[in-house]
Amino acid sequence: MLAKRAAQGDQRAFKVLVDRYGAAVTQAARSFGIPDTDIDDVTQETFVAVWKALGDYDESRLFRAWLFGIAMNKMRDLYRFRKVRNFLFGALDLLSPDTPEQTDPAPGPERATAARRELAKVTQTLSLLPRDQREAIVLTGIVGLTQPEAAAALGITLKALEGRLTRARSKLTLLISRGSSA
Numbered sequence: 001m002l003a004k005r006a007a008q009g010d011q012r013a014f015k016v017l018v019d020r021y022g023a024a025v026t027q028a029a030r031s032f033g034i035p036d037t038d039i040d041d042v043t044q045e046t047f048v049a050v051w052k053a054l055g056d057y058d059e060s061r062l063f064r065a066w067l068f069g070i071a072m073n074k075m076r077d078l079y080r081f082r083k084v085r086n087f088l089f090g091a092l093d094l095l096s097p098d099t100p101e102q103t104d105p106a107p108g109p110e111r112a113t114a115a116r117r118e119l120a121k122v123t124q125t126l127s128l129l130p131r132d133q134r135e136a137i138v139l140t141g142i143v144g145l146t147q148p149e150a151a152a153a154l155g156i157t158l159k160a161l162e163g164r165l166t167r168a169r170s171k172l173t174l175l176i177s178r179g180s181s182a
Contacts, residue, residue, distance in 0.1 A: 001059065001063075002014075002016055002017050002063075003017065003054060003057050003059070003063050004059060006051070006054050007054035007055050007057060014051060014054075017047075017050075017067075018047050021064065021067055022047070024143050024144070025043045025047075025067070025068075025071045026039055026040075026043050027142060027143060028068070028071060028072075028075070028139065028142065028143045029042045029043060029071075029075060030123070031122075031123065031126060031138045031142045031143075032075050032126075032134065032135075032138060033126070033127050034075060034078060038078060042071075042074050042078055045074045046070055046071040049073075049074065050067055053070065061152060062148075062149050062152060064145065064153075065145065065148075065149040065150070065151075065152035065153045068145060068150075068153035069152070069154070071153075072135060072139075072154065121179075125172065125175050125176065125179070126138065126172075128171075128175055129168055129171055129172070132154075132164055133164050133165075133167055133168035134168070135154060135164075136150060136154065136161055136164035136165050136168055137164075137165060137168040137169070137172070139153060139154070140165060147161055147162065147165075
């Protein structure tokens with residue numbers, strides 16, 4: 001098992017783990033509305049924490065679920081940091097929908113622009129869900145974790161995850177129907 005080899009200090013095994021799961025962690029961060037400027041940092045901090053915690057990894061658990069548990073904590077840490085910074089220093093909250101959008105001075109192809117707009121709509125719609133529902137839907141629907149893996153990553157029962165998914169899907173259906181009728 002790669003995780004066991006990495007825990008024993010095998011850097012090649014760890015690189016395989018980073019290569020295998022890095023894009024999924026990045027996609028999860030993007031789907032949670034982490035600003036593009038922070039996505040690489042969150043991904044890197046996740047894998048640094050994984051490297052440090054590999055000695056504590058329980059092989060009876062699915063590695064992917066364990067990894068996403070750490071990733072979720074790093075994403076939550078970023079949100080908490082931003083809230084504290086904003087409270088203490090009145091800093092501009094880049095995650096706020098009221099923050100003016102920073103535009104890229106270099107024009108991109110039309111398709112890339114359309115894709116970014118669509119991703120922004122999805123991210124904005126997901127941001128309207130309560131955090132617990134958003135986490136459940138992103139891990140299962142976007143990252144591709146199975147329901148048992150997502151439940152393990154979130155530290156909840158499978159039944160609790162199913163309830164969150166049902167509520168999230170209902171709310172998304174409502175939000176989407178309101179958006180299309182507006």
